[in-house]
């Protein structure tokens with residue numbers, strides 16, 4: 001299949017995009033969430049010199065860390081631009097810091113619904129221009145070796161961080177908002193959706209070849225809550241991006257939704273218009289395929305903890321996984337991000353294991 005290479009080096013490895021569109025592939029494509037991350041010594045070296053968000057905001061540094069896993073691992077079939085989902089709250093005027101060992105911290109989270117009015121929606125996407133610059137630079141530097149994935153956090157996940165002020169085991173404040181202020185919750189989710197759509201379109205204009213939407217906090221939601229505060233906005237994002245790309249005469253790109261813990265709503269996810277649905281490791285590949293049907297690509301879903309096993313065990317688990325998903329409409333990945341202590345050779349075993357399977 002031909003993909004748009006306008007203004008960029010020609011894409012040589014089309015496995016990821018082929019799989020996303022349901023075309024035949026010679027080998028199952030593989031990439032890993034957080035593949036540019038702390039398990040890599042070369043990433044740690046960059047982080048020792050630069051603050052996390054400085055890396056995100058400096059196109060040369062973001063490009064460098066995006067390319068690091070590709071240099072080390074020959075079997076990777078995709079790259080994902082180095083950034084974070086929390087750059088959106090920053091662009092809306094909130095302060096977000098990355099505290100080593102603790103994760104993201106908002107010194108002043110949203111304390112009440114009236115503070116929604118203080119968010120600076122106007123100009124938010126232009127304040128994210130640095131992400132576009134990083135994407136364009138990286139797309140050139142990759143030189144068509146593999147496609148470049150762009151991404152965003154989904155509205156509910158971003159709202160959760162903005163209310164909790166960081167990661168939360170319970171999401172107690174967010175859940176209080178859902179009960180006490182349903183109208184304001186939907187107002188905020190709609191605001192985030194508008195920004196996300198324009199942000200993703202900007203990423204495509206800049207050179208992103210596939211887009212992934214991370215609904216990482218879906219594990220806090222019941223099926224009913226998912227249908228209320230997540231699914232409608234995820235669907236609006238898919239439709240909004242498609243429409244705006246069309247209006248701007250830009251080529252369409254495939255999109256992936258990854259709702260961690262959203263395995264209870266795969267039937268709902270299958271109706272949202274995404275080419276690919278990402279699965280965490282709690283979902284059985286065969287059951288998932290039955291629910292979503294034949295016309296959607298599945299992505300996932302090895303437990304990141306399995307990468308602490310021996311290379312032989314990793315290869316065997318990977319082979320089992322690939323056999324369950326099958327070669328058609330499948331992109332191999334972990335069921336969530338790779339963790340910081342993962343041995344370097346585990347990535348070799350996993351990515352090689354995928355290409356050797358079937």
Ligand SMILES: Cc1c2[nH]c(c1CCC(=O)O)Cc1[nH]c(c(CCC(=O)O)c1C)Cc1[nH]c(c(CCC(=O)O)c1C)Cc1[nH]c(c(C)c1CCC(=O)O)C2
Nearest residue numbers: 033034035036037080081082083084085103104214216337
């Ligand atoms: C929830 C979320 C965040 N960020 C992201 C999500 C969604 C995916 C998921 O569910 O994991 C997305 C993200 N964050 C990062 C990427 C880069 C691209 C990639 O290689 O996948 C991506 C796609 C870099 C990062 N984002 C972060 C790091 C580590 C921080 C560091 O380098 O000090 C990296 C490489 C920090 C981060 N950023 C965030 C958290 C909760 C943390 C701390 C947790 C942790 O430490 O792993 C918010």
